[in-house]
Amino acid sequence: MTTRPLAQHHLTAPHPEVVALVPRLIEGDILDLGCGSGRHALYLQQQGFAVTAWDNDPLAVQRLTQQTPQAALARITVATPDLNHHRFNGQYHAILAIDILMYLHPSAIGQLIADMQASTLKGGYNLIICPMHDENSDRSIAFPFSFRSGELSHYYRRWHIVHYHEQQATWASPDAPTEPITLRFATLLAQKISIKEL
Numbered sequence: 001m002t003t004r005p006l007a008q009h010h011l012t013a014p015h016p017e018v019v020a021l022v023p024r025l026i027e028g029d030i031l032d033l034g035c036g037s038g039r040h041a042l043y044l045q046q047q048g049f050a051v052t053a054w055d056n057d058p059l060a061v062q063r064l065t066q067q068t069p070q071a072a073l074a075r076i077t078v079a080t081p082d083l084n085h086h087r088f089n090g091q092y093h094a095i096l097a098i099d100i101l102m103y104l105h106p107s108a109i110g111q112l113i114a115d116m117q118a119s120t121l122k123g124g125y126n127l128i129i130c131p132m133h134d135e136n137s138d139r140s141i142a143f144p145f146s147f148r149s150g151e152l153s154h155y156y157r158r159w160h161i162v163h164y165h166e167q168q169a170t171w172a173s174p175d176a177p178t179e180p181i182t183l184r185f186a187t188l189l190a191q192k193i194s195i196k197e198l
Contacts, residue, residue, distance in 0.1 A: 014043040028093025034100025052077045081164040084108045101130040102143035134184040142145035156190040
């Protein structure tokens with residue numbers, strides 16, 4: 001299949017964690033939560049995966065559908081659910097939640113992660129990247145939610161945690177560029193395999 005470079009779609013390059021995840025994946029469906037204008041959805045589609053892309057921002061979804069060739073959109077299913085209230089299930093080989101959980105109400109996080117885990121096929125992956133609560137960070141953006149130290153990894157204590165780290169990084173919204181700020185992030189890649197199977 002011939003694909004176009006992401007630059008031709010005026011998209012920010014995919015997160016390095018997403019690029020590193022691709023070699024681990026087998027053929028299957030991927031759910032991209034908080035897809036924005038589609039930098040990960042389109043990249044994954046170009047790698048041959050069928051992608052379900054959700055974002056509650058209609059303008060971001062409109063950018064995705066308008067800038068993506070029809071041939072690519074044939075393998076990308078787009079919707080605009082409100083993840084604060086939307087329950088879901090499915091059979092996904094991977095579910096991504098990159099720079100999205102911080103925009104949700106804290107009371108929604110536990111159920112959302114439970115739905116992510118239940119909707120992931122055995123052997124599949126969850127990739128989550130989210131800012132952490134850190135009073136020493138340059139918090140010029142006040143997010144509704146941020147993880148406490150160890151909180152994200154605790155949700156996945158029954159999964160195989162491929163890697164997990166908490167560290168500072170510079171951040172700017174890829175869809176609405178602002179001056180980069182320094183935040184502490186929790187980054188987790190976990191596989192749905194019982195610890196007893198390892």
